[in-house]
Amino acid sequence: MSDQNIYDNEAFFEGYMKLRNNPSAANDIVEKPALFSLCPDLTDKKVLDLGCGYGENCREFSKSGASKVVGTDISEKMLSLAKKENILKNVSFIKMSMSDLSSLDGKFNVVFSSLAVHYIEDFDKLLTEIYRLLDENGLLIFSQEHPLTTALQKEPRWTKDSEGDILHYNLSDYSIPGIRTSTWIVDGVIKYHRSFSSIINSLSAAGFIIEKMLEPLPGTDIMEKYPSYKKYYHKPDFLLIRARKIAV
Numbered sequence: 611m612s613d614q615n616i617y618d619n620e621a622f623f624e625g626y627m628k629l630r631n632n633p634s635a636a637n638d639i640v641e642k643p644a645l646f647s648l649c650p651d652l653t654d655k656k657v658l659d660l661g662c663g664y665g666e667n668c669r670e671f672s673k674s675g676a677s678k679v680v681g682t683d684i685s686e687k688m689l690s691l692a693k694k695e696n697i698l699k700n701v702s703f704i705k706m707s708m709s710d711l712s713s714l715d716g717k718f719n720v721v722f723s724s725l726a727v728h729y730i731e732d733f734d735k736l737l738t739e740i741y742r743l744l745d746e747n748g749l750l751i752f753s754q755e756h757p758l759t760t761a762l763q764k765e766p767r768w769t770k771d772s773e774g775d776i777l778h779y780n781l782s783d784y785s786i787p788g789i790r791t792s793t794w795i796v797d798g799v800i801k802y803h804r805s806f807s808s809i810i811n812s813l814s815a816a817g818f819i820i821e822k823m824l825e826p827l828p829g830t831d832i833m834e835k836y837p838s839y840k841k842y843y844h845k846p847d848f849l850l851i852r853a854r855k856i857a858v
């Protein structure tokens with residue numbers, strides 16, 4: 611099956627950009643600070659950003675001294691915004707699905723990906739290509755929706771009390787891997803669920819050792835400011851991994 615390109619759907623793109631422009635967006639408050647904490651010193655490093663979106667991370671890599679930054683994405687709309695807002699010296703953007711990386715040449719010190727790999731059905735194939743594109747000892751640093759999040763196939767996701775406060779998360783279908791079709795901004799958004807052990811075993815089989823994993827929580831100051839973030843006490847939203855290529 612070919613990859614879905616939901617970010618080029620007009621209504622989805624508009625809704626997604628509205629979410630991202632919200633100052634309390636989880637991307638900015640929870641996910642990105644944790645993901646960047648996994649990055650090495652990028653001075654003179656070559657960085658590939660898979661599913662780069664509108665390129666704000668590519669801009670950061672360039673500002674951090676990377677010698678070359680390549681961002682790839684399947685979405686024309688995302689890339690045209692990236693080229694307008696985040697094109698800097700040494701940064702280039704390529705329209706390409708993560709499923710088609712075999713046509714990409716070059717070697718990179720760091721392959722980075724923020725919240726995009728759960729859109730890919732064949733994770734093993736993706737990891738084989740990332741391994742090929744990395745220099746010896748290169749790093750793969752990525753975040754994805756947490757497996758506890760991707761697992762669900764039905765609503766409601768949370769059980770709440772009569773006041774509307776969350777009591778617990780309604781985990782189900784965790785051990786059924788594969789496609790998930792949900793309503794997120796629009797109907798019919800396709801993502802793929804993989805269990806925690808399957809993600810780790812795929813990384814290991816592809817020739818990576820895991821150096822660090824994070825399931826970040828917002829700080830207590832953030833939870834005070836935005837009480838809805840207290841739901842993270844029950845379930846993290848993101849899984850972040852730094853893995854290093856080893857010789858096999």
Ligand SMILES: C[S@@+](CC[C@H](N)C(=O)[O-])C[C@H]1O[C@@H](n2cnc3c(N)ncnc32)[C@H](O)[C@@H]1O
Nearest residue numbers: 613617661662663683684685707708724726729
């Ligand atoms: C949640 S957004 C994250 C964007 C960016 N990484 C960021 O952190 O701002 C997910 C991105 O993955 C891209 N994407 C989804 N499926 C893809 C695929 N098969 N190949 C490449 N990119 C894909 C989308 O177009 C979108 O830009």
